[in-house]
Amino acid sequence: MSQVRVRFAPSPTGFFHIGSARTALFNWLYARHTGGVFILRIEDTDKERNSEAFLNLIYESLNWLGLNWDEGPKVGPSGGGDFGPYRQSERGAIYQDYIGKLLASGRAYEKDGAIWFKLLGERYKIFDEHRKKEVEKVKIAPVVIEDQIRGRVERLEDEDFVIVRSDGNPVFHLVNVIDDIAMEVTHIIRGEDHLSNTSKHVLLYEGFGVKPPAFAHIPLILKSPEMGQGKMSKRDKGALIEEYQKRYFLPEALVNYLALLGWNAGDDREKMPIAEIVKLFDLPGVNQSNAKFDGKKLANMNMTYLLEQPADRFVALARAHFAAEKNSAVASAPEDYFREVMLLSQPKIKSIDELGVYSGYFFSDNFPIDAKVREKVLAKGDPKARLAELIAWIEGANLPTDAIIEEGIKTLAAKGGLGFGDYQAVARLALSGTNVGPSITGMIRVLGRDRVQTRLKNFLAGLA
RNA sequence: GUCCCCAUCGUCUAGCCCGGUUAGGACACCACCCUUUCACGGUGAGAACCGGGGUUCGAAUCCCCGUGGGGACGCCA
Numbered sequence: 001m002s003q004v005r006v007r008f009a010p011s012p013t014g015f016f017h018i019g020s021a022r023t024a025l026f027n028w029l030y031a032r033h034t035g036g037v038f039i040l041r042i043e044d045t046d047k048e049r050n051s052e053a054f055l056n057l058i059y060e061s062l063n064w065l066g067l068n069w070d071e072g073p074k075v076g077p078s079g080g081g082d083f084g085p086y087r088q089s090e091r092g093a094i095y096q097d098y099i100g101k102l103l104a105s106g107r108a109y110e111k112d113g114a115i116w117f118k119l120l121g122e123r124y125k126i127f128d129e130h131r132k133k134e135v136e137k138v139k140i141a142p143v144v145i146e147d148q149i150r151g152r153v154e155r156l157e158d159e160d161f162v163i164v165r166s167d168g169n170p171v172f173h174l175v176n177v178i179d180d181i182a183m184e185v186t187h188i189i190r191g192e193d194h195l196s197n198t199s200k201h202v203l204l205y206e207g208f209g210v211k212p213p214a215f216a217h218i219p220l221i222l223k224s225p226e227m228g229q230g231k232m233s234k235r236d237k238g239a240l241i242e243e244y245q246k247r248y249f250l251p252e253a254l255v256n257y258l259a260l261l262g263w264n265a266g267d268d269r270e271k272m273p274i275a276e277i278v279k280l281f282d283l284p285g286v287n288q289s290n291a292k293f294d295g296k297k298l299a300n301m302n303m304t305y306l307l308e309q310p311a312d313r314f315v316a317l318a319r320a321h322f323a324a325e326k327n328s329a330v331a332s333a334p335e336d337y338f339r340e341v342m343l344l345s346q347p348k349i350k351s352i353d354e355l356g357v358y359s360g361y362f363f364s365d366n367f368p369i370d371a372k373v374r375e376k377v378l379a380k381g382d383p384k385a386r387l388a389e390l391i392a393w394i395e396g397a398n399l400p401t402d403a404i405i406e407e408g409i410k411t412l413a414a415k416g417g418l419g420f421g422d423y424q425a426v427a428r429l430a431l432s433g434t435n436v437g438p439s440i441t442g443m444i445r446v447l448g449r450d451r452v453q454t455r456l457k458n459f460l461a462g463l464a
Numbered sequence: 465g466u467c468c469c470c471a472u473c474g475u476c477u478a479g480c481c482c483g484g485u486u487a488g489g490a491c492a493c494c495a496c497c498c499u500u501u502c503a504c505g506g507u508g509a510g511a512a513c514c515g516g517g518g519u520u521c522g523a524a525u526c527c528c529c530g531u532g533g534g535g536a537c538g539c540c541a
Contacts, residue, residue, distance in 0.1 A: 011541050046540060114539055147469095165539040196468055196536035217469085220534070227472070231534070258478095260490090262479060268489045280495060287477080290534055291468050296478065297491040307504075313498085348503050401514075424500045436502035442508045 004036025005186045008069070009176070011043040012054035015060040017239045018293060019191065019221045019232055022258045026218055027189045028067045029259070029281040039183060040072030040079070042087040042233075045175060050089075061241040065251050066274070071183075073095075083183040088175055094152055095170045098178045098208065099163070107207040113166035117200075118173075119157065119208060135159060142258055143199035146186070147284040148216040155199035156379045160199075173197060177204040179212060189216045189283070192290070193231075216283045219262045219290045231290075238295045247322045248352035249298075253305040261291045271304055303350040321352045329363040337362075340446045344438040361432045362447065364416045365455065369433040377435065378463070383426040386459045389416070394453050402441040409441075430459035 008024040010016070031038035040062070044050045059075045062068075071081025085091055099115060102108035108115050119138035128135045142154040163174040170178075180188060195217045205212040221232045232239050244254050252274060260270060264287075265280050271279075308312070319338070322330040330338065341362040342355070349358055361367035377383065393412045399405055400441065408421055424440050431443055444452050 009541090013541070043541060049540080112539085116539095150469070153468070167540085168537075171539065176541085191535090192469065193535055197541095199468090219470080229533085244502095260476065262476095266478080268478075270476090270490055287470095291477090292475060294475050294491065300491055303504090308496045335541060352505090409500090420500055428501060429476070434501090439503090 004031060004187070004335055005039060006031050006036060006189055007039035007041050007180070007183065007185050008067075009041040009043050009179075009190075010058050010105075011046060012051060012058060013049040014054060016054075016241045017055050017232070017236050018241065018258070019239075021061065021065060021241050021254075022221060022261060023189070023191055023218065024062060024067050025065070025255060025258050025264070026286070027308055028069075028280075029278055030187065030189060030216075030283060031070070032278045033237040033281045036186075037070045038068075039081070039083070039185070040069035040086065040181070040232045041179060042073060043087075043172070043176070044089045045169060045172070046085055047089075047169075048395050049325065057242065060103050061245070062205055064245050064335065065241070065255055086181065091175070094180055094182060095175055098181075099170065100175075102163075102207055108163060111129075114162050115164035116160045117163045117204065118160055119203070139206060143202050145195070145198050145202060145215055147195070148214055149286050150195070150217060150288060153198075154197065156195065157199050157203060161200060173200050173204065177201050177208070179426050181205070181208060184338075187214045187216060187283075189218060192217045192220050216286070218286055219288060221261055222290050222292045223293050224294055227293075232293055236293075238298075246324070246353075248317050249302050250305045250309070250317075253302040254298065256305075257301045261293070262287045269302065272283055286303040299350050306349065306351070307347060309346070311339075311346075314346050315339050315342050317352050318345075318355055321355060325356060327356065327363075329360075333363050334368070337446070344442045344446055348438060358437070361434075365458075367449070368434070369429070373435045374429060377425045377429045380425070384460060384463055386418075386423050387430060387456055387463075390423060391453060391456050391460065394456070397449075399445055399449055402439065402445055405444050430456050 005386045006027045008027045010024075028038050030036070041054065042058070044055070059073070063076060068078045070078075071083060072079045074080050079086075099108065102117070103115070106418065107118050107120075109118055110116075121138045121140040121141050122327060123136055123138050125134055125136050127133070136248050137158045140157065142156050145153040145155065147153055160170055161173070164170045198215055198217075202212050223230060223232055223236055234240065241254075244321050245251075255274060256277070259272075259277050259281070263281065263285055264270075265272060265276075266285065309317075310442070315338070333341075336427055341359050345355055345359045346429075349355060389412060390409075393408065397405075406420070410420055413419055413422060425435065426439065428435060428440050428443070431440075431447065437443065447455075
């Protein structure tokens with residue numbers, strides 16, 4: 001069997017969103033699964049709405065997601081190929097060639113300055129109620145689409161349609177089909193919103209005397225119930241890939257989540273390495289029904305990946321995040337200290353961008369105190385006495401490990417017939433201003449004696 | 465309005481093709497356990513076959529009709 005060739009064909013007219021990423025992913029997965037070729041083709045024929053910024057965003061997002069292309073515009077290690085150019089704006093001559101063929105064979109004709117594709121069949125005129133005008137219809141047999149995911153779909157086409165606008169620019173249907181023929185694409189994997197275009201495309205293939213490739217229309221990604229109705233759009237919260245990149249989500253977590261939207265391993269497994277997904281992915285396994293986007297499940301997936309990250313990568317991601325935030329307090333912190341703080345926080349967060357709020361107090365003595373927590377903690381026991389004892393204790397205490405710190409506080413507590421918990425809450429409040437965070441022993445160890453003592457003293461002073 | 469696609473817990477889904485399950489898992493939610501806060505983790509609970517007809521001894525599973533959801537109906541892509 002000949003090699004599978006699939007393509008992802010975005011147009012640089014808007015932000016790169018979840019739906020596009022999922023379509024790209026499914027194409028990429030199928031190429032990798034079959035040992036085929038993944039082509040990136042840029043459909044930039046809409047001069048009005050194109051922009052270089054959006055084009056770069058496509059490259060950047062695909063790279064970030066790890067969806068490298070074998071053929072396409074040359075960007076970094078991806079791209080190149082023998083079927084270029086891969087930007088439609090540079091393929092004008094090829095289109096002219098194909099249009100010439102259609103004109104010569106009588107399958108296309110000029111009218112009103114535009115070029116129309118001609119349906120072959122009995123013609124009749126009818127008044128279209130919906131469009132309020134008389135239109136010419138053509139009787140042809142229903143177009144049959146053999147879809148790898150949906151099975152056999154029939155659609156009726158009954159009008160000639162424009163393939164080249166009166167301004168000379170060929171329309172999407174035409175260039176799409178020409179490129180897929182010229183690039184020898186074997187499988188067209190795209191969103192279900194294109195299913196109703198496909199009958200036109202099949203007709204065009206026939207017009208060129210070419211057997212259509214296999215079609216696979218994948219389900220759409222819909223808004224989650226809280227976002228409303230309909231398909232996910234660029235304006236919806238969480239729709240943009242850029243957003244996850246900026247929040248330092250792990251791309252492999254996003255890819256894993258996206259793979260699960262409309263596909264599954266056939267068993268209960270969800271979290272899987274990409275190699276495993278590549279191995280198992282196949283077109284017949286793709287679902288037919290649309291899926292609603294669930295940001296919470298994505299966040300959970302990201303957390304499970306975050307938890308198992310090696311320390312070096314986690315710290316590097318955190319470093320990049322804070323650098324992007326231009327957080328000067330963090331930037332000036334010693335590398336070792338930064339690392340310790342991050343590793344203390346790693347098991348506690350759902351995404352990297354929570355680190356700022358979660359660990360800010362490690363880098364500045366001027367941290368906010370949660371008023372509600374303060375009230376609650378101070379209402380219990382004798383916090384002033386506990387703080388005073390801790391201050392006295394820490395003066396001569398050894399703080400090298402969590403275990404030793406824990407032992408120290410327990411010993412201190414035992415003297416007064418108290419428990420560890422009697423010190424934990426107030427110390428945490430004084431040290432971090434809140435009641436959530438890493439273990440108090442870890443917090444004390446990483447902050448170090450000087451900071452701990454200063455903060456405890458300052459806080460106690462503030463109570464007088 | 466016309467055409468096309470789809471239909472299992474709130475959400476993602478397994479089961480459907482090749483009818484017989486206490487309809488399974490995950491996220492979310494709730495409770496409990498663990499615990500040094502918050503998480504993680506563990507245990508448990510609640511939660512679904514859209515409706516109606518067929519076919520059949522038997523239907524989530526096969527067929528039809530409704531209903532609902534989605535998409536497409538541009539000289540946009």
